[in-house]
Amino acid sequence: MKEFLLVFKADYNAMPKTPEEMQANTQNWMNWIGGIAAQNKLSDRGNRLDRAGTVVKKGDGIISDGPYTEIKESIMGYTLIKSDSLDEATEIAKGCPIFNFGGEVEVREINVM
Amino acid sequence: MGPQELTPHLFRTEYSKIVAVLCRTFHFRHIEIAADIASETFLKASEYWAQKGVPENPAAWLYTVARNKAKDYLKHTAIFETEIRKGLMHDESWTELDFDFNHQTISDSQLAMIFAACNPVNSSEAQLCLTLQILCGFSLVEISNALLAKQETIKKRLQRARENLRNENFQIKSLSEDEIKTRFEVVLRALYLLFNEGYFSKSNSLLIRKDLCLEAIRLALVLTGNELTDTPEANALLALMCFQSSRLEARTDESGAAVLFDEQDRSLWDQALIQKGNHYLIQASKGTELSKYHLEAAIAYWHTTTADPKKWQHILNLYNELIVVEYSPVTALNRVFAYAKVYGNDNGIREAEKLNLKESGYFHGLLGYLYTGLDSNKALEHYRKAILLTKSEAERKVLEKQVFRLIPIPEKDSRHDGDSFTL
Structure with missing residues (x-):
């Protein structure tokens, strides 16, 4: 079994806003994560990432505060899964509820150091 | 009620108490000695009561006999000289040693015994067998019936388990808070398994199943009855056991065949146990902990609602x-x-x-x-x-x-x- 990192990216502004939408979204995420765990393929449920953050760059170390609101694809969270192959991991990622809001999932195999 | 009917019931409830108190009081390294004394006590009871009738307070009678037998045993062995006396130096006259089968002593001893039986040096199967034998007073035949395993297998498993305990320098003593914390998960899991063994038993006998479930509840009550182990997790486990047990009668028909949930006669659900479950679930909700027992208890709770x-x-x-x-x-x-x-x-x-x-x-x-x-x-x-x-x-x-x-x-x-x- 290999391990894969799923990185969820989306536009923060496209996220659900009404309480009903938010609740339905939470339910979808719970079902999806629960479904992965039910296949015994969840390695670490992971976390959501807060909207505030900085990006540090070379030189003076330009630190920008929360640039993500401007960017269409902010990293919103991550999850670790177990899978035999990249293909299977990709298949699992296809069920991610982030697609309901125009987001995307990056699937990367973890190279253990 | 004649002694024939009375003794097995008493045996179940009192045997493990006697063994636990003896082990703790005399620091017996070998559970067998305590178990032998407890067995001899019951043997004497069955002979004596058959002739003279059952005493007014059978449990107290058993405690007195057990205490005397233990003292006799100690007098006649070197253990007393070399080990016990050291521990009793503060007590000039050991015969007046505070060795009561009072409620607190029994509860403390049983708690210590639960932690001893659930020593992680043993596999969870072995812990289960030890718990059934030492804490629930099950005979070899009863254990093998309950677990649907050959007697020979159980016997070997128990022997190995005891050897492991001995090598670990087994002692029944008061537990430190640290010891309780580190071993608590194993203990909860063992009681959870004990309960499931009853609830989902392969055995067709409702009697055996009920017995296992009730024993698990009794031991879980020892945990919640003691300040150190009265944790939200223990209460959640107990709540789970109560909710599930409430359906024991409804889950099987007269022939012992399983009855699916939706076909169960809900009037057979034990409302008193459901109420108890609610009580312990509320106790479990103190604090922020959310264990798997909390989740399972909550699921069981929803099943009792319509x-x-x-x-x-x-x-x-x-x-x-x-x-x-x-x-x-x-x-x-x-x-x-x-x-x-x-x-x-x-x-x-x-x-x-x-x-x-x-x-x-x-x-x-x-x-x-x-x-x-x-x-x-x-x-x-x-x-x-x-x-x-x-x-x-x-x-x-x-x-x-x-x-x-x-x-x-x-x-x-x-x-x-x-x-x-x-x-």
């Missing part, structure tokens, strides 16, 4: 949490059942097919259930596979009943209003 339209949504979410905390095939299948209740059988089938459990009878039983009303041929196919795969006679009977229902003309309303799959 009115809430969101019931299955709640149950599904709890299963979503539980499966993340700890994977097990049974949880995965129960989650699919709840999923189908919320999103319909066709979506449930899609969710089930992602699971890699094709070798499990339960898996096919579930698919048989979900296909019923959608595709009778597929339903039959899965039920038949389930029958081939199951090892339990009781389960096979239930499955055959389902097949029988499917073979004639399809039912009017084929979407079952079932309430649970394995509960």
